[in-house]
Amino acid sequence: MQAILALMRKEFLHVARTREMLMLLLALPLIQLIVLGYAITTEVKHLKLVVLDLDNSSMSRQLVQAFQHTDRFDFKGYLSDEAAVGNYLRQWKAQVAIVIPPQFHQDVRRGKMPAIQLIVDGVDGNAAGIAQGYAAGIIQKVMGDVALDLPWVLKQKRVSQTGQVVLLDRMWYNLNLDNAFFMIPGLVVVLLTIVPMMLTAMSLVREKELGTLEQLMVTPLGKHELLLGKILPFLLLTFLEMGGILAIGQWIFHVPMHGSYTLLALFTFIYLFTTLGLGMFISTITTTQQQAMFASWFVMVFAILMSGFFIPIENMPPVLQQLTYLNPMRYIMSATRDIFQKGSSLVYLSGDFLRLLIFGVIIFTAGIVKFHKRLD
């Protein structure tokens, strides 16, 4: 026991002595959290819009004005010809262009149904789809307003007097659709993966690289004690880190916690077996810190991508969806988010819990076994 404490002290001293290290360990994740908490918004706003108005009537201006009164579009001005439209889109100066044909207002009045052209830059497929939806919505509203002034439309309206289906929608859990409520619990998980896994792997490999692992092995420390002394500081650090993240989540982003902190701590504890185990495992298959860093980087990117952190798993092709079941982070991700937002109890999360436990036991055991083999 005393031996473990001594090794832990060494490890802590090492961390504390390199002041940058301590600062980085504690501050970097928190800074990332603050920046990204604000950054991660899937809302699409301020789309750059240009207009080629070949009609130049009050009706066409009414249409353009509707686009100026929303923060979804930033009106960048009128263009003079089609070539300019092409240039603006090609040079990233506009994402959406509206072309209003000549004689637009006359044609509308005569009921000839002229067509407005909506040109969207499709490079960002997601934003393009959303932009199209926004524009269609705005144009539809203008259509309604324009139609009210037209005698031939009014006649039709009176004829069609059937009932309408009205949609009453209600949001559960996140009434104002605040993105931070969704992303911050996710970021908690990401940071809980990066910190313990990378640091364990690199701290174990460092002793190997500097040749001090042999020195530690000839000390009276047992193998288990050696490992425990190496791992425990990171376990403590992780919990400290988590406290900081939770505090920032609540104070700055007002992320509500509908579930139990005890349950969250329990899940975190179980999950740490996986991340620490992975760290150990990586340390045994690598010989330099650079290799360890790359290996943990690879595991991390894979884990984050396949966890549903920012790409919903349902969107993925079936093969990849199957692959996500092999990713422990998938389970801690969904469980953490459910605890925060839905206040789920262990009853609903037992599936996640069981899988995390199994992954934890397997990976941690594999890590220890491999590490011991290495030492022999």
Added chain:
Amino acid sequence: MLSPFNRTWAITRKEFWHILHDPRSLMIVFMLPVIQLIMFGYALNFEIQNVALAVINYDHSHYSTELIDHFRGSRFFSLFFPDVLPSQINQLFLERKARAVLIVPDDFGENLRQGRSVAVQLLIDSADPNAAQHIRNYVATTVQLFNLNQKGAVQLPFDVRTTIWFNPELKSAYFFVPGLLALILVMISALLTSVAIAREKESGTLEQLLVSPVRRYEIILGKVIPYIALAFLDALLILFIGVVLFHVPFRGDLLVLLFLTLLYILAALSLGIMISTIAPTQQVAMMMAQSSTLLPTLFLSGFIFPLESLPRILQYISYVVPARYYLPVVRGVMLKGNTLGDLIIPAAFLFTLTLLLLIIAFRRFKMGLG
């Protein structure tokens, strides 16, 4: 006496040997991007599909059947009809069985037959707010379509024709494969160089290098050159896979892209060098490189989320993220056929950023060891 060129070359050779003697790292440097590109390329898809929509239908008329048929037609929803009481709806969300619940009241058909309006309820699990918004919009559109079909088309005053340029099928891969080039290059370049000098510091060999006749800038230059070559090879590999496997079109000039890619690699390497002059150990260097590249490139460059949607302050921070300038370059050349003239502004910014990082690095390198 050796010339500066010879001395630089000696360091370069040493660093090259260091890389070649470590086949594991070398394999990682080339295999990692390929695997990541393939996985990301297939996985990154923001088109929502198969949303589990629970329908609770209390109505037995053909009206409600028709409404539900409107939902059946699309890939967006996968419908199911749970046998639950209204008080048990919460459980559908807690058990993650449904993302949204549509409730059709028992007087639905009767009201519509009589020409009265009637409300249907939609409950959405908004734990994922983005998905929730999409679900709401999609259901609203579907209901609107049902309404239109009910009363026969009303003639509209005018029509809208939408044309989508550069990526008419809105393929995610066209957007993300060029983006991944930016992400992978910055991570490889910055991570590799940041540990390159920190490694010498940690093992105490930097002092040995410094007392040798090699000048400081020669050390830095010599250390960087091998990684320029490595990163450039990586870039070619990624481009090749993107075009062959994901069929991303290449409409511009390859030479323009390669030239600007080199500039981008230099910016990323300078970032790595700057970090390594600050960081005392490899561990610190790695942490700094990791946190200044991975997440900022993902979220503060336009890689996934449009820059214009970010809060003002973050838009300012994004000016020091190199990928911010490289993304319009690589997407522009590949998808829009941009010429060098179109891209002069991002190129100039990239150049300035590289210069700035290098100046800081040289200053730190002098001070830190002087």
